[in-house]
Amino acid sequence: MVFQKALSALVLALPIVLGLPSKRATDLNPRCEFLVPIAKDLLENLFDNECGDAAHGALRLIFHDAIGISPTVGGGGADGSIFVFNETELAFPANDGLDDVLDDVGPFFLKHSNALTPGDFIQFAGALSLAQCAGAPRVQFALGRPPPRAASPPDLVPEPFDSATKILERFASVGFSPQEVISLLSSHSIAGADTVDPTIPGTPFDSTPSVYDTNIFIEVLLKGFLFPGTSGNQGEVMSAINGTLRLQSDSELARDSRTACFWQEFATNHAAVQKQFGDAVFKMSLLGQNTRDMIDCSAVIPQPPALTNFVPSFPPGQSLTDVQQSCATTQFPNLPVLPGPPLVVPPIPQADDGDDS
Numbered sequence: 001m002v003f004q005k006a007l008s009a010l011v012l013a014l015p016i017v018l019g020l021p022s023k024r025a026t027d028l029n030p031r032c033e034f035l036v037p038i039a040k041d042l043l044e045n046l047f048d049n050e051c052g053d054a055a056h057g058a059l060r061l062i063f064h065d066a067i068g069i070s071p072t073v074g075g076g077g078a079d080g081s082i083f084v085f086n087e088t089e090l091a092f093p094a095n096d097g098l099d100d101v102l103d104d105v106g107p108f109f110l111k112h113s114n115a116l117t118p119g120d121f122i123q124f125a126g127a128l129s130l131a132q133c134a135g136a137p138r139v140q141f142a143l144g145r146p147p148p149r150a151a152s153p154p155d156l157v158p159e160p161f162d163s164a165t166k167i168l169e170r171f172a173s174v175g176f177s178p179q180e181v182i183s184l185l186s187s188h189s190i191a192g193a194d195t196v197d198p199t200i201p202g203t204p205f206d207s208t209p210s211v212y213d214t215n216i217f218i219e220v221l222l223k224g225f226l227f228p229g230t231s232g233n234q235g236e237v238m239s240a241i242n243g244t245l246r247l248q249s250d251s252e253l254a255r256d257s258r259t260a261c262f263w264q265e266f267a268t269n270h271a272a273v274q275k276q277f278g279d280a281v282f283k284m285s286l287l288g289q290n291t292r293d294m295i296d297c298s299a300v301i302p303q304p305p306a307l308t309n310f311v312p313s314f315p316p317g318q319s320l321t322d323v324q325q326s327c328a329t330t331q332f333p334n335l336p337v338l339p340g341p342p343l344v345v346p347p348i349p350q351a352d353d354g355d356d357s
């Protein structure tokens with residue numbers, strides 16, 4: 001945890017950036033040019049040019065920083081408070097596991113902290129992380145978040161054992177519809193858990209955690225019958241594929257009448273979820289920010305590789321009869337079944353956090 005202490009003590013020399021946000025830039029605004037070598041550094045040296053553990057962690061971080069705002073208890077949203085006030089925010093139970101992420105990402109922030117505020121750095125790294133994942137949208141990035149003033153209040157980050165109602169209300173309080181929430185959960189297509197079942201770190205949420213596809217939406221709707229590690233973990237329910245972990249929150253939102261039809265539609269509509277996720281992530285990145293003081297630096301974000309050869313399918317040995325039909329108005333479609341023996345999905349290789357303390 002060497003980085004975390006250093007960061008709390010850091011006095012930042014912060015740039016002041018003014019300007020008007022425009023539609024997605026195709027030409028690079030000269031005021032964004034300084035981001036090009038920083039992007040190169042992060043893509044090559046933080047993410048190792050792959051959609052792996054470090055990229056997943058950077059993506060989770062954008063959410064846990066941005067959601068720290070509420071119309072009733074305050075908070076600065078996507079302000080980088082999770083970096084600067086990490087001793088407070090990492091103690092929130094919902095932020096379990098983010099200490100490793102900060103240990104990976106933090107040294108890169110320190111290296112570039114003369115150029116980027118903490119809030120800008122987190123959202124920039126998150127947008128870049130998606131550029132590593134085939135099938136992900138190219139998300140917009142706006143520059144100009146001022147430094148954070150205080151830690152986020154507690155209890156603003158949803159927990160995997162929260163009810164669907166509590167989660168939807170939390171998101172609604174900061175302007176996200178149920179459909180936007182489900183689009184945001186497509187992030188769990190390129191994700192896994194280290195701390196939900198601590199005996200099996202790096203356990204993915206779907207069978208293809210290095211690709212942004214729609215398998216998460218198919219697989220979470222299948223009847224669960226196994227725990228990939230131990231049973232009885234808070235926030236976990238049984239999954240349908242060996243080696244994958246199902247969050248209780250994903251499971252409930254997949255089956256809740258307010259969200260089940262969005263979940264089902266996304267199972268076979270990659271283009272729709274890709275577009276809606278991209279829009280929702282950008283909206284989330286602006287929580288608590290004054291967009292009039294920001295400039296559009298989206299042109300710095302590379303286009304992620306396209307998703308090739310993906311056909312929404314049931315995993316080997318499973319079929320439509322294993323789907324727990326949850327959308328009341330439309331039947332889940334009959335999909336092809338992948339050939340072969342039942343899947344055993346390997347853990348996600350863990351990034352070296354260099355933590356020798």
Ligand code: HEM
Binds near residue numbers: 063097167193195
């Ligand atoms: C209902 C809301 C959400 C809940 C309850 C939730 C819960 C969780 C949990 C429990 C983990 C595993 C943590 C661990 O054990 O290491 C996780 C991982 C992750 N989540 Fe979420 N999440 C939610 C929404 C989101 C959103 C909106 C995003 C991003 C846009 C996101 C991105 C990720 C990513 C990328 C990971 C994997 C992190 C890694 O592998 O290091 N989640 N989430």
